[in-house]
Amino acid sequence: MPQRPSPEDGKLWAELGLDVELHARILESISANFERQVESRPGRPAGMAYFDGVIHGSHGDRVREVMAKRAAGAKFVGTFCVYVPEEILIALGTVHLALCGGTAVTIPYAEQNFPRNMCPLVKSTLGLALSGTCPYSPLEDLAVGETTCDAKKKTWDVLGREGGFHVLELPQKKNPADRALWLEEVRTFTRRIEALTGNALDADKLAGAVRLMNRKRRALARMHDWRKADCPPISGTDALVVMQAALIDDPERFTLNLESLNEELAERAASGLGALPPGAKRILIAGCPSVLGNWKVHHIVETSGGAVVVDESCTGTRYFTGLVDESPADRDGLIEAIADRYLTIDCSCFSPNAERMANAVRMAGEYRAAGVVQYVLHACHTYNVEAIAMADALKAAGIPSIKIETDYSEEDAGQLQIRIEAFIESLEFRHGR
Template identity: 35%
Template sequence: MDYFKSAISDEIRYVSEQKQAGHGIVGFYCEFTPRDLILAAGATPICLCGTSQNTITHAETVLPSNLCPLIKSSYGYALTGGCPLLNDSDLLVAETTCDGKKKMYEVLSRDKNMHVLELTQKSDKERAFRHWLAEVEELKQKLEQTFQTDITEAKLRTAIKAMNEERRLILAIQELGQHKPAIVSGYEIAQTRYRVAGFSKHLEQMKHFLAMANQRLEQGHQVAPANAPRVLLTGCPTGHGTEKLIEIIEECGGVVVVQEACSGIKGVYEEVSEQGDPLEAIARKHFNIPCSCMTPNEGRKELLRKLAKDYQADAVIDLVWQACHTYNVESVLINEFVRKELGLAYLKVETDYSSSDREQLKVRVQTLLELAQ
C-alpha cells in the first residue's frame, strides 16, 4: 500500500519523461473519453478530475460557490498551476455530461487547448449512438492534427488490446470484494486507482496487490468479521483525497465490497470488442457507461442488480456530491429500486470534500449498518 499512497510522484515523473521524449500528453475529465484512442495516437492519457479540497477556495474566486466540488477542484488546479500533470498536457479532452462541467470547460478553454465531446443522452436510441460515433471520429481527427500522426486501424487494435488488459486488471481487483469474509477493504481497493493509463510500473504494482490478496486468502486473513455489513457504494466518483465516506463506512464496522461509480467498477465492467470496426467498438463501449447523465438510465439499475447479487450486498449507500443534480435527482429512482426490487437497506449521502460533516455522517451510516445486520 505504500506505493499507492505516493504513486502520484511516480506518475508525475513518468509523464515528465514522456513529454521530454517527445510524446504527446492528453488530459481528460471523464470515463467517456476513450483512453484507447489517445494511446493509438502515441500519446499518454491522464485523468485530471480534481479530488482535493485545497484547490476549491481558489476556484471559488471565479466559479460559483454552489457548484459541484469535483468541478471546482478540477478548475482550481488549472487556476493555481499546482498540478504538473495538467501543466504538461498538450490537449485537454472534456465532455458534456453535466451543465456545470460544460460551462467550466468554456472558462478553462481561455487558457488551455481543449476539445469537447458532445455526449448524447438517450442511451436507448441508435441515432444517439451514431451521433456519439461521429464525436469519437472527430476526436480522432483532433488527435491526429495535434500530434501530426495517423491513427491507423492497426494502432487502434493495439491500443484496444492494451487497454482491455488494463481493464481486466482493474476488474480483477474490484472482484476481490466478492470474497466473504472480506480479504481486502474498500479503502485499500480505492487506493489502487490510477491517473495515467499505460504506466507499466503502476500495472505491475496492481499485480502485486492481487498477489497480496491471494496470499491473504490462503492464510485465512480477513479485514472485517464475516457478519460485517457489506456495502455497495453507488453514485458520484471518489478519488485520492475524497474517500471520506468509504473511511466512515469502514470505521463504523461495515465493509465497502464494491463501488459502482466510474471510479470503481463502472468504467471497466465492459471491454472494448476486439472484433469488427475498432473505432465503432471504442465508441460503443463508452456509450454504454450507465452514467446519471443518460436518460433513461436503466443500465445503472441493471448493474446495481448484478453487483448486489455478486458481492452479496447488505446495503446500498448512494453518494451525491453537492450540486450534482443528475445523481441527486436520480437518487429518487435508485432509492425506490433498491428498497422495492433489491430488498436492501438504502441511504443517500449528499456531501462535499470537506470533513465538516464527518461526525454527522458517522451517525447516519452507523444507523443504516445496524438496520442492515
C-alpha cells in the first residue's frame, strides 16, 4: 500500500474508477509511516528489498498483475481472514489476496454509515471500499467473509446485499459436531469456487496446491526459527513486513523470495549479525493482527529497548502453524485434511479457547520471551475479554505481560511508548534475559 504514486498509477486508478486524488493522499500518508517506521531502520537484511517492493506495489504492480490474470481468464477472490482455505483457491486457478485495511485514513468513510465503536480493522477495510480507494473492489469476482466476530459477520450482511459475497461459517467450539459443520462449510466453499471458475476441483491440482502452501508455511517457520537466536538476524518489524506480504503476494513467488531471505538470515546468524542491539529485551506480541498499513506497536517496542521475537497473531504464527496432511490421494481426503488444518487455528472466536493460552505460553518459552505485549484493537471484544485468561496463563507460567488497547491512529503513540518503555525496563529486573 505505501507507495509514492507515479503518473502510471494515477492512470491505473482513474481507469478503475477510483477517487484518484483521495487515493494519492492516503498512500502519501501511509508511505510516510512506512518510511519512518520500517524503511529508515538501520541494519536491515538486503533480502527485505523484495518484501518492501510487495508492500510498495500493493496498489500498483500487484493490481496490474491481478488485471492481467483476469484478462487471461482467472477469477479474482478477495479475502479477510486466515481461515479461508487458500489451497482450494489456488487449485481452482483463482488469483486471491487479503483485503484487510490497516490505515486510519479511510476510517471516517466507514463511520459515515457504520457504528463508530467497531474495531479499526473492520472500519479501515470498509472505508477503503466506501471511499472508492480500494483498487481491488472493482476487480473482485467474489469476496469471502467469515463469521469470526460480530463486527465482521454483520458487515458481510451489508456488503453482500448485492451478491458477489460468500460467507464461511466458523464454529465456536472444536467438538466432533463442530468439525463436521466446518468440513461441510469447506465443501460448500469448494462448490462455490467451482461454480465461479467453471472448473471442477482436480485431485492432482489440489495436491499441488497443498504442497505449495506447505512449502510456504515451512519457509515462514524457518524465518521464525532464526528469530529464536540470541541475536535475531531479522527485526520483528521486518518479520511483520514479510507476514503482511504473505497475505497479498503470489504464493509461489513469495515463497521463493522468502527461501532466499532465509539463506541470508542463516549467514547473518552464523556471523552473529543481529538486527537489533544485543541487550534488547525479547518480546512476544499476542492478539489482534497488524495488517498492511500498520506497524505502530512493533515500531514502538523496537524503539523502546525491545525486540519482537514472535507474533502470536494472524500476521504471525497463526498464519503458518500446522501443515496440511499431504498423504490423501483423493480429492475428498485432501479437502478433509485441509479443513482439519484450518480448524487448528486458535483465533479468539473460539470459546473456550484454552488451546490459545497453552500455545502462547509454549511460544514464550520457545522464543525465550522476557515479556508479552497483548495487543488489542479498540472494540475487539473477543481478544479483549480473552486477554484476562491470557494474562492469567502467562502469570501462572511466570511470564510478565502488559495489555495495550489501541487503534490505527498515531495519536496515542507517545502514551503507548511511555507504557511500553516502562514495561520493557521492568523486565530487566524480573528476567534479565
